[in-house]
Amino acid sequence: MRPPKQFEFRASFFDLDEGLDTLHESVERLRRATGRGAEDRELMLFETALGEIGSNVLTHGRPAGSTRPIEYALRLAGGTVVASLTDSGPPVHEHLAREMPHHESEDGRGLAMARSLLDDLGYERDGDVNRWRLVKRL
Amino acid sequence: MALEVESRPAVNGVTVLAPTGRLDVAGAPALREAIGEAVKSGPNKVVIDMEGVSFVDSTGLGSVIAALKQIRSSQGELRLAAPNQQVRVVLELTTLDRVFPYYATVEEALTGF
Numbered sequence: 001m002r003p004p005k006q007f008e009f010r011a012s013f014f015d016l017d018e019g020l021d022t023l024h025e026s027v028e029r030l031r032r033a034t035g036r037g038a039e040d041r042e043l044m045l046f047e048t049a050l051g052e053i054g055s056n057v058l059t060h061g062r063p064a065g066s067t068r069p070i071e072y073a074l075r076l077a078g079g080t081v082v083a084s085l086t087d088s089g090p091p092v093h094e095h096l097a098r099e100m101p102h103h104e105s106e107d108g109r110g111l112a113m114a115r116s117l118l119d120d121l122g123y124e125r126d127g128d129v130n131r132w133r134l135v136k137r138l
Numbered sequence: 139m140a141l142e143v144e145s146r147p148a149v150n151g152v153t154v155l156a157p158t159g160r161l162d163v164a165g166a167p168a169l170r171e172a173i174g175e176a177v178k179s180g181p182n183k184v185v186i187d188m189e190g191v192s193f194v195d196s197t198g199l200g201s202v203i204a205a206l207k208q209i210r211s212s213q214g215e216l217r218l219a220a221p222n223q224q225v226r227v228v229l230e231l232t233t234l235d236r237v238f239p240y241y242a243t244v245e246e247a248l249t250g251f
Contacts, residue, residue: 017140017164024160024193044224051195055163103237104207106200113196113231 007033007076012069016058019070023054026074034076036138043081046136049117050083052110053132061087061130076138080119083134091125141165143172152183152251154244158190161198169198173205182214185247188240189220194228206237219247 009026013019027047030036036043057070071086100112114134115121122133141159153176157169169186176184186202202218209216218240221229229235241247 020160020162020164039223041223045227047193048195048224048228051162051193055195055197059163100232103234104203106203107197109196109199109232113228116231 004033005076005079007074009074011072013072014062014067014069019058019072020051020054022072023050026072030074030076030081040138042136042138045117046081046083046134046138049114049121049134049136052114053083053085053121053134056092056110057085057087057089057130057132060092061085061089063089080135080137083132085132085134087130087132088128089130092123092130093125096123141168143168145172145176150248150251152185152248154185154187154248156187156190160193160195161191161201162193162195163197166198166201169201170204173201173208177209177212177214182209182212183216183251184209184214185217185219185244185251187219187244188222188225189244191222191225194225196228196232199228199232199234202238203234215251217241217247217251219244 007030009029011022013022027043027050031043061070066088068088073084075082095111098108098111101108118134118136120135124131141157141161144156146154146156155172155176159165161169206216218238220243221240229238
């Protein structure tokens with residue numbers, strides 16, 4: 001039986017540990033559904049970028065007092081994997097073009113890493129939410 | 139999935155720390171704490187055995203950079219051993235492989251340390 005060419009996963013979460021577990025579990029399900037192994041490089045690069053944007057969203061996308069969960073979707077269609085994340089944190093436009101920092105810096109690498117690992121990293125401010133779109137051809 | 143860090147008793151002045159799990163924004167504090175404990179009371183030569191680390195993100199990497207700075211400030215040295223493919227890719231992407239020469243095994247990292 002040939003592995004399916006399409007895959008879809010949806011979840012919403014609020015807690016940091018639960019959110020990170022869900023993101024990695026979704027990629028693991030995609031691996032199993034499409035017969036890809038842990039050594040599949042393109043999917044590993046995608047998961048690394050997803051971990052970066054996901055941790056930013058989980059860290060900064062939940063303002064104090066907000067009860068709105070983070071919405072997440074992962075899709076594979078036509079050989080391209082697309083992840084969508086929606087959070088209710090403050091706008092992040094000023095951080096998007098951040099370059100890779102100096103070796104001694106302990107933070108600030110996440111967005112630069114994600115940009116270089118993906119075919120496209122989309123971001124838009126939509127009302128009072130941030131919408132992220134991570135795209136990679138597998 | 140919480141990161142667990144095993145601290146192996148120092149042999150020949152080198153402490154080996156062995157984290158297991160994801161070294162990410164949730165797991166980084168555990169490694170920071172373990173390194174703090176290791177250099178507070180023991181020798182300032184540390185090997186981090188990365189074999190049990192399934193995934194690293196930039197925050198996890200930041201905890202290793204913090205450890206390197208802390209250990210070098212006391213004239214010590216830090217080595218990484220047995221990183222998986224994902225960890226090696228992240229080190230290369232961030233060019234931190236120039237700062238952290240990594241070793242294939244803990245035994246290799248301990249040789250001549």
